[in-house]
Amino acid sequence: xxxxxxxxxxxxxxxxxxxxxxxxxxxxxxxxxxxxxxxxxxxxxxxxxxxxxxxxxxxxxxxxxxxxxxxxxxxxxxxxxxxxxxxxxxxxxxxxxxxxxxxxxxxxxxxxxxxxxxxxxxxxxxxxxxxx
Numbered sequence: 001x002x003x004x005x006x007x008x009x010x011x012x013x014x015x016x017x018x019x020x021x022x023x024x025x026x027x028x029x030x031x032x033x034x035x036x037x038x039x040x041x042x043x044x045x046x047x048x049x050x051x052x053x054x055x056x057x058x059x060x061x062x063x064x065x066x067x068x069x070x071x072x073x074x075x076x077x078x079x080x081x082x083x084x085x086x087x088x089x090x091x092x093x094x095x096x097x098x099x100x101x102x103x104x105x106x107x108x109x110x111x112x113x114x115x116x117x118x119x120x121x122x123x124x125x126x127x128x129x130x131x132x
Contacts (some may be wrong), residue, residue: 055082066122
């Protein structure tokens with residue numbers, strides 16, 4: 001599976017450090033990726049998204065983040081920080097696509113991480129990605 005097709009979701013179960021990983025490996029992965037990025041774009045148009053690693057970390061900390069979407073090629077330090085905060089706060093974390101594809105889907109430049117702050121839109125993103 002290439003980097004542009006990988007979708008991995010981490011969902012906290014009972015304890016903050018107890019993670020279960022799920023991967024979408026169907027023949028229609030590209031279609032799933034298109035749907036996922038389309039739903040993220042819808043959340044952007046609804047005004048329910050915070051962009052960037054710093055704003056994502058803040059949203060996780062203040063409890064407003066309902067789901068986090070991160071590009072598969074995010075830097076190691078930022079990836080570790082976001083994974084740890086999501087584990088601590090039990091926020092679903094979706095790794096998808098590349099930074100370029102994620103940025104293009106939201107209409108901004110160089111976006112490696114974003115969070116969705118609406119429960120219904122976050123649920124739709126997780127359903128498309130194959131929620132754990």
